[in-house]
Amino acid sequence: MSDHPLLNIRMHASRQGRHLSGGERLAGGEELDDLALALLRRALEHPRGADRISLTVEALSREAIRRGRLPDVHTFLVDDYRQGRQAAMALLRRAGVGEAAARAAFAALSRGPAPDGGNMRGAMLIDAASGARLEADPARGVRASRMDLSPEAARELDRELTRLGLDRRRVREALVLAAKVMATPGIVAELCWSDDPDYTAGYVAAPGLGYLRLPHLKPAGEGRGGRAFFLRCSIADLAAVVTHLQLTPVLFEEIGRFHPPRAWEGSCHE
Ligand code: WAQ
Ligand code: MG
Secondary structure (H helix, E strand, O other): OOOOOEEEEEEEEEEOOEEEEEEEEEEOHHHHHHHHHHHHHHHHOOOOOOOEEEEEEEEEOHHHOEEEEOOOEEEEEOOOHHHHHHHHHHHHHHOOOOHHHHHHHHHHHHHOOOOOOOOOOOEEEEEOOOOOEOOOOOOOOEOOOOEEEOHHHHHHHHHHHHHHOOOHHHHHHHHHHHHHHHOOOOEEEEEEEOOOOOOOOEEEEEOOOEEEEEOOOOOOOOOOOEEEEEEOOOHHHHHHHHHHHHHOOEEEEEOOOEOOOEEOOOOOOO
Protein backbone atom coordinates (compact mmCIF):
# COMPACT_ATOMS: atom_id res chain seq x y z
CA MET A 1 0.00 0.00 0.00
CA SER A 2 2.95 2.32 0.65
CA ASP A 3 3.26 3.42 -2.99
CA HIS A 4 -0.41 4.51 -3.04
CA PRO A 5 -0.62 8.20 -2.19
CA LEU A 6 -3.86 8.28 -0.20
CA LEU A 7 -5.49 5.73 2.09
CA ASN A 8 -8.98 5.53 3.55
CA ILE A 9 -8.89 3.89 7.00
CA ARG A 10 -12.28 2.87 8.41
CA MET A 11 -13.27 1.33 11.74
CA HIS A 12 -16.56 -0.25 12.75
CA ALA A 13 -17.34 -1.72 16.17
CA SER A 14 -20.49 -3.62 17.11
CA ARG A 15 -21.92 -5.73 19.89
CA GLN A 16 -24.35 -8.58 19.23
CA GLY A 17 -24.84 -7.25 15.73
CA ARG A 18 -25.69 -3.74 16.90
CA HIS A 19 -23.70 -0.70 15.86
CA LEU A 20 -21.54 0.81 18.62
CA SER A 21 -19.02 3.07 17.03
CA GLY A 22 -17.40 3.93 13.72
CA GLY A 23 -14.83 6.33 12.37
CA GLU A 24 -12.59 6.96 9.46
CA ARG A 25 -9.73 9.03 8.08
CA LEU A 26 -7.98 9.82 4.80
CA ALA A 27 -4.20 9.95 5.03
CA GLY A 28 -0.90 9.13 3.43
CA GLY A 29 0.72 5.76 4.11
CA GLU A 30 3.20 7.23 6.60
CA GLU A 31 0.31 7.97 8.98
CA LEU A 32 -1.37 4.59 8.70
CA ASP A 33 0.11 3.04 11.87
CA ASP A 34 -0.93 5.94 14.09
CA LEU A 35 -4.40 6.39 12.65
CA ALA A 36 -5.24 2.69 12.61
CA LEU A 37 -4.12 2.39 16.23
CA ALA A 38 -6.17 5.43 17.27
CA LEU A 39 -9.31 4.02 15.62
CA LEU A 40 -8.71 0.58 17.17
CA ARG A 41 -8.27 2.15 20.61
CA ARG A 42 -11.48 4.09 20.18
CA ALA A 43 -13.34 0.87 19.39
CA LEU A 44 -11.76 -0.95 22.36
CA GLU A 45 -12.56 1.89 24.74
CA HIS A 46 -16.28 1.99 23.93
CA PRO A 47 -18.09 1.81 27.29
CA ARG A 48 -20.54 -0.85 26.11
CA GLY A 49 -17.76 -3.23 25.03
CA ALA A 50 -17.49 -4.29 21.39
CA ASP A 51 -17.51 -7.99 20.48
CA ARG A 52 -16.58 -7.31 16.86
CA ILE A 53 -14.25 -4.68 15.43
CA SER A 54 -13.31 -4.29 11.79
CA LEU A 55 -10.60 -2.09 10.32
CA THR A 56 -10.54 -1.54 6.57
CA VAL A 57 -7.73 0.12 4.68
CA GLU A 58 -8.30 1.07 1.08
CA ALA A 59 -6.08 2.89 -1.40
CA LEU A 60 -7.68 5.76 -3.31
CA SER A 61 -6.41 7.38 -6.46
CA ARG A 62 -5.41 11.00 -5.90
CA GLU A 63 -7.15 12.13 -9.10
CA ALA A 64 -10.53 11.09 -7.70
CA ILE A 65 -10.24 13.42 -4.69
CA ARG A 66 -12.48 16.49 -4.55
CA ARG A 67 -11.49 19.50 -2.44
CA GLY A 68 -13.76 21.60 -0.30
CA ARG A 69 -14.26 24.02 2.60
CA LEU A 70 -16.04 23.37 5.89
CA PRO A 71 -19.29 25.26 6.52
CA ASP A 72 -19.55 28.32 8.75
CA VAL A 73 -20.71 27.50 12.26
CA HIS A 74 -23.54 29.22 14.13
CA THR A 75 -24.57 28.29 17.67
CA PHE A 76 -28.09 29.09 18.84
CA LEU A 77 -28.51 28.94 22.60
CA VAL A 78 -31.69 27.19 23.66
CA ASP A 79 -33.08 26.53 27.16
CA ASP A 80 -33.85 22.85 26.72
CA TYR A 81 -34.37 20.17 24.09
CA ARG A 82 -37.96 21.20 23.43
CA GLN A 83 -36.87 24.66 22.41
CA GLY A 84 -33.94 23.08 20.56
CA ARG A 85 -36.30 20.95 18.49
CA GLN A 86 -38.54 23.93 17.76
CA ALA A 87 -35.49 25.79 16.53
CA ALA A 88 -34.35 22.79 14.48
CA MET A 89 -37.82 22.56 12.93
CA ALA A 90 -37.71 26.25 11.96
CA LEU A 91 -34.21 25.87 10.49
CA LEU A 92 -35.16 22.77 8.50
CA ARG A 93 -38.20 24.60 7.12
CA ARG A 94 -35.92 27.46 6.10
CA ALA A 95 -33.66 24.97 4.31
CA GLY A 96 -36.61 23.79 2.23
CA VAL A 97 -37.69 20.70 4.17
CA GLY A 98 -41.44 20.16 4.34
CA GLU A 99 -43.09 20.10 7.76
CA ALA A 100 -44.27 16.49 7.41
CA ALA A 101 -40.76 15.37 6.45
CA ALA A 102 -39.17 17.20 9.39
CA ARG A 103 -41.77 15.71 11.78
CA ALA A 104 -41.07 12.23 10.42
CA ALA A 105 -37.38 12.69 11.19
CA PHE A 106 -37.96 13.92 14.76
CA ALA A 107 -40.34 11.03 15.41
CA ALA A 108 -37.90 8.43 14.07
CA LEU A 109 -34.88 9.80 15.95
CA SER A 110 -36.92 9.99 19.18
CA ARG A 111 -38.10 6.38 19.08
CA GLY A 112 -34.79 4.99 17.76
CA PRO A 113 -34.57 5.13 13.96
CA ALA A 114 -33.88 1.43 13.24
CA PRO A 115 -36.94 -0.84 12.87
CA ASP A 116 -36.20 -2.49 16.25
CA GLY A 117 -36.02 0.91 18.00
CA GLY A 118 -32.22 0.85 18.14
CA ASN A 119 -29.71 3.20 16.59
CA MET A 120 -28.64 2.89 13.00
CA ARG A 121 -25.09 2.60 11.80
CA GLY A 122 -25.75 5.19 9.10
CA ALA A 123 -28.31 7.86 8.33
CA MET A 124 -31.94 7.81 7.26
CA LEU A 125 -32.64 9.22 3.81
CA ILE A 126 -35.88 11.19 3.92
CA ASP A 127 -37.76 12.71 1.00
CA ALA A 128 -37.82 16.43 1.86
CA ALA A 129 -41.33 16.82 0.43
CA SER A 130 -43.24 13.67 1.38
CA GLY A 131 -41.27 12.48 4.42
CA ALA A 132 -40.93 8.97 2.93
CA ARG A 133 -37.92 6.90 4.04
CA LEU A 134 -35.78 6.17 0.99
CA GLU A 135 -32.80 4.18 2.27
CA ALA A 136 -32.66 0.60 0.98
CA ASP A 137 -31.80 -0.86 4.40
CA PRO A 138 -33.61 0.96 7.25
CA ALA A 139 -31.65 -0.94 9.89
CA ARG A 140 -28.26 0.14 8.57
CA GLY A 141 -29.00 3.39 6.75
CA VAL A 142 -26.45 5.09 4.53
CA ARG A 143 -23.01 6.05 5.78
CA ALA A 144 -21.24 9.11 4.47
CA SER A 145 -17.68 7.99 3.93
CA ARG A 146 -14.30 8.87 2.45
CA MET A 147 -13.93 12.40 3.77
CA ASP A 148 -11.41 14.14 6.03
CA LEU A 149 -9.51 17.36 6.65
CA SER A 150 -6.09 18.18 5.25
CA PRO A 151 -3.45 18.17 8.02
CA GLU A 152 -3.26 22.00 7.92
CA ALA A 153 -7.03 22.44 8.15
CA ALA A 154 -7.13 19.86 10.96
CA ARG A 155 -4.56 21.84 12.96
CA GLU A 156 -6.41 25.09 12.40
CA LEU A 157 -9.75 23.57 13.39
CA ASP A 158 -8.19 22.02 16.47
CA ARG A 159 -7.03 25.46 17.61
CA GLU A 160 -10.50 26.95 17.09
CA LEU A 161 -12.28 24.13 18.91
CA THR A 162 -9.82 24.31 21.80
CA ARG A 163 -10.33 28.06 22.05
CA LEU A 164 -14.10 27.53 22.11
CA GLY A 165 -13.90 24.71 24.67
CA LEU A 166 -15.69 22.22 22.41
CA ASP A 167 -15.24 18.44 22.17
CA ARG A 168 -12.55 18.46 19.50
CA ARG A 169 -12.89 15.02 17.98
CA ARG A 170 -16.66 14.94 18.06
CA VAL A 171 -17.22 18.38 16.56
CA ARG A 172 -14.48 17.87 13.97
CA GLU A 173 -16.07 14.63 12.80
CA ALA A 174 -19.55 16.15 12.72
CA LEU A 175 -18.33 19.15 10.72
CA VAL A 176 -16.52 16.99 8.19
CA LEU A 177 -19.50 14.68 7.83
CA ALA A 178 -21.96 17.57 7.45
CA ALA A 179 -19.65 19.21 4.90
CA LYS A 180 -19.59 16.06 2.79
CA VAL A 181 -23.36 15.69 3.04
CA MET A 182 -23.90 19.34 2.05
CA ALA A 183 -21.57 18.87 -0.92
CA THR A 184 -23.75 16.05 -2.24
CA PRO A 185 -26.08 17.18 -5.06
CA GLY A 186 -29.70 16.40 -4.21
CA ILE A 187 -29.38 16.86 -0.44
CA VAL A 188 -31.09 19.93 1.00
CA ALA A 189 -30.44 19.50 4.73
CA GLU A 190 -29.24 17.26 7.54
CA LEU A 191 -30.55 16.81 11.08
CA CYS A 192 -28.37 15.14 13.70
CA TRP A 193 -28.16 14.39 17.34
CA SER A 194 -25.74 12.04 19.04
CA ASP A 195 -26.49 8.56 20.31
CA ASP A 196 -24.21 9.16 23.32
CA PRO A 197 -26.40 9.53 26.44
CA ASP A 198 -24.34 12.39 27.87
CA TYR A 199 -24.03 14.49 24.69
CA THR A 200 -27.21 16.49 24.11
CA ALA A 201 -26.05 18.86 21.35
CA GLY A 202 -26.96 18.41 17.72
CA TYR A 203 -27.25 20.40 14.55
CA VAL A 204 -29.06 21.24 11.36
CA ALA A 205 -26.80 21.69 8.34
CA ALA A 206 -27.85 23.00 4.96
CA PRO A 207 -26.15 24.50 1.90
CA GLY A 208 -26.48 28.28 2.14
CA LEU A 209 -27.24 28.22 5.88
CA GLY A 210 -24.18 26.45 7.24
CA TYR A 211 -23.72 24.25 10.31
CA LEU A 212 -26.25 25.38 12.89
CA ARG A 213 -25.51 24.00 16.37
CA LEU A 214 -28.14 23.60 19.04
CA PRO A 215 -26.78 22.68 22.49
CA HIS A 216 -29.90 20.68 23.39
CA LEU A 217 -31.73 18.44 20.97
CA LYS A 218 -32.48 15.61 23.39
CA PRO A 219 -32.73 15.14 27.16
CA ALA A 220 -29.58 14.12 29.04
CA GLY A 221 -29.37 10.34 29.53
CA GLU A 222 -31.12 9.58 26.23
CA GLY A 223 -29.18 6.97 24.24
CA ARG A 224 -31.24 7.15 21.07
CA GLY A 225 -29.94 9.37 18.30
CA GLY A 226 -28.98 9.44 14.67
CA ARG A 227 -29.00 11.37 11.47
CA ALA A 228 -31.48 12.25 8.74
CA PHE A 229 -30.38 13.41 5.29
CA PHE A 230 -33.22 15.20 3.48
CA LEU A 231 -33.34 14.72 -0.28
CA ARG A 232 -34.96 16.58 -3.09
CA CYS A 233 -34.28 14.43 -6.15
CA SER A 234 -36.00 11.95 -8.41
CA ILE A 235 -36.01 8.26 -7.56
CA ALA A 236 -33.81 7.88 -10.65
CA ASP A 237 -31.14 10.08 -9.02
CA LEU A 238 -31.27 8.35 -5.64
CA ALA A 239 -28.53 5.87 -6.55
CA ALA A 240 -26.20 8.72 -7.57
CA VAL A 241 -26.81 10.49 -4.25
CA VAL A 242 -25.99 7.34 -2.30
CA THR A 243 -22.88 6.68 -4.38
CA HIS A 244 -21.64 10.22 -3.80
CA LEU A 245 -22.26 10.00 -0.05
CA GLN A 246 -20.48 6.69 0.30
CA LEU A 247 -17.73 6.73 -2.29
CA THR A 248 -16.66 10.14 -3.57
CA PRO A 249 -13.52 11.11 -1.63
CA VAL A 250 -13.54 14.71 -0.41
CA LEU A 251 -10.71 16.45 1.42
CA PHE A 252 -11.55 19.68 3.22
CA GLU A 253 -8.63 22.09 3.05
CA GLU A 254 -10.23 25.16 4.63
CA ILE A 255 -12.28 25.63 7.75
CA GLY A 256 -15.34 27.88 8.04
CA ARG A 257 -16.04 30.87 10.26
CA PHE A 258 -17.12 30.37 13.86
CA HIS A 259 -19.78 32.89 14.85
CA PRO A 260 -20.21 33.70 18.54
CA PRO A 261 -23.11 31.85 20.20
CA ARG A 262 -26.35 33.80 20.50
CA ALA A 263 -29.80 33.19 21.91
CA TRP A 264 -32.35 31.54 19.67
CA GLU A 265 -35.03 34.11 19.05
CA GLY A 266 -37.45 32.30 16.87
CA SER A 267 -36.57 33.37 13.40
CA CYS A 268 -33.60 35.69 13.16
CA HIS A 269 -30.64 34.10 11.48
CA GLU A 270 -28.88 36.53 9.25
N1 WAQ B 1 -22.77 8.55 7.99
C1 WAQ B 1 -24.08 8.56 8.29
N2 WAQ B 1 -24.56 8.48 9.53
C2 WAQ B 1 -23.67 8.39 10.53
C3 WAQ B 1 -22.28 8.38 10.31
C4 WAQ B 1 -21.83 8.45 8.96
N3 WAQ B 1 -20.54 8.45 8.65
N4 WAQ B 1 -21.65 8.29 11.51
C5 WAQ B 1 -22.62 8.24 12.44
N5 WAQ B 1 -23.84 8.29 11.86
C6 WAQ B 1 -25.14 8.25 12.52
C7 WAQ B 1 -25.34 6.95 13.28
O1 WAQ B 1 -26.71 6.61 13.18
C8 WAQ B 1 -25.03 7.34 14.71
O2 WAQ B 1 -25.79 6.56 15.61
C9 WAQ B 1 -25.50 8.78 14.75
O3 WAQ B 1 -25.19 9.31 13.46
C10 WAQ B 1 -24.87 9.62 15.83
O4 WAQ B 1 -23.46 9.53 15.75
O5 WAQ B 1 -21.44 20.56 17.12
O6 WAQ B 1 -21.70 12.67 18.25
O7 WAQ B 1 -21.14 9.92 16.47
O8 WAQ B 1 -21.45 19.89 19.22
O9 WAQ B 1 -23.04 9.80 18.22
C11 WAQ B 1 -23.26 16.47 16.82
C12 WAQ B 1 -23.04 17.79 17.52
C13 WAQ B 1 -22.63 15.29 17.52
C14 WAQ B 1 -21.60 18.20 17.52
C15 WAQ B 1 -22.97 14.06 16.71
O10 WAQ B 1 -22.89 11.72 16.57
C16 WAQ B 1 -21.49 19.66 17.98
C17 WAQ B 1 -22.44 12.77 17.27
P1 WAQ B 1 -22.55 10.20 16.85
MG1 MG C 1 -21.99 8.14 19.18
